[in-house]
Structure formats: C-alpha cells, structure tokens
Amino acid sequence: MRDKDRSVIAALEALGEKEGMSQSGLAKALAISQGHLSKVITGKAPLSPKLRRRILGLVDGTADDLAPPLELDVLRLLRTSETFRRLMQAAVEMHNRSEQ
Numbered sequence: 001m002r003d004k005d006r007s008v009i010a011a012l013e014a015l016g017e018k019e020g021m022s023q024s025g026l027a028k029a030l031a032i033s034q035g036h037l038s039k040v041i042t043g044k045a046p047l048s049p050k051l052r053r054r055i056l057g058l059v060d061g062t063a064d065d066l067a068p069p070l071e072l073d074v075l076r077l078l079r080t081s082e083t084f085r086r087l088m089q090a091a092v093e094m095h096n097r098s099e100q
Contacts, residue, residue: 005047009040011059030054031076 016026027037032051039045047055077084 005052008047008052008055008059012055013041015059026058028072029058031072031079 012026015021016023021029023037023041024034027034030037030051031054036045040047040051074088078088
C-alpha cells in the first residue's frame with residue numbers, strides 16, 4: 001500500500017474512532033460493503049481513486065454531516081442501477097417542468 005493510501009485509511013480510521021463509528025457504519029456511509037472496506041484497510045484490495053474521493057469527502061465532514069440512510073441508499077442505487085438512474089432522471093425532469 002502506498003504512503004498516500006495509508007494516510008487516507010488512517011484518517012478514515014481516526015474518524016471512525018472519534019465519532020464512534022464501526023467499520024460497518026463507515027462502509028455504509030461510503031456506500032460500499034464492510035467486507036470490501038476491510039480488504040482496502042488491510043491492503044488486500046486497492047484503494048481506488050473513486051473510493052479515495054469518497055473517503056476524503058467523509059473525513060472532511062463530521063458525523064453530523066453524514067447522509068441519512070435513505071440518501072445513502074439513493075446514492076448507492078444511482079451508482080449501481082441503470083434502471084434506478086433512468087427513473088430518477090425522469091423524476092427530475094418532471095419536477096423541473098412542474099417548477100416552470
């Protein structure tokens with residue numbers, strides 16, 4: 001694991017300790033599985049640029065700034081489900097038209 005990756009992981013672990021968040025809670029806030037986060041922390045899986053950005057965004061905030069579970073679910077589905085993404089795009093378009 002590169003030094004840059006170690007410092008990002010250390011910051012995430014420090015946040016977890018400071019805010020009393022379990023690895024599972026941190027993983028949920030990052031919209032990844034606990035198993036994957038464990039592998040990243042132990043160096044068994046690489047820290048991708050995308051996950052690095054998510055971690056840094058989480059670390060820059062506080063536990064009070066974490067999205068509620070519904071928002072986390074919506075973000076996860078936007079990332080993983082093309083059907084859900086299309087549904088949300090249609091909903092946003094309908095909303096924007098109703099606002100005009």
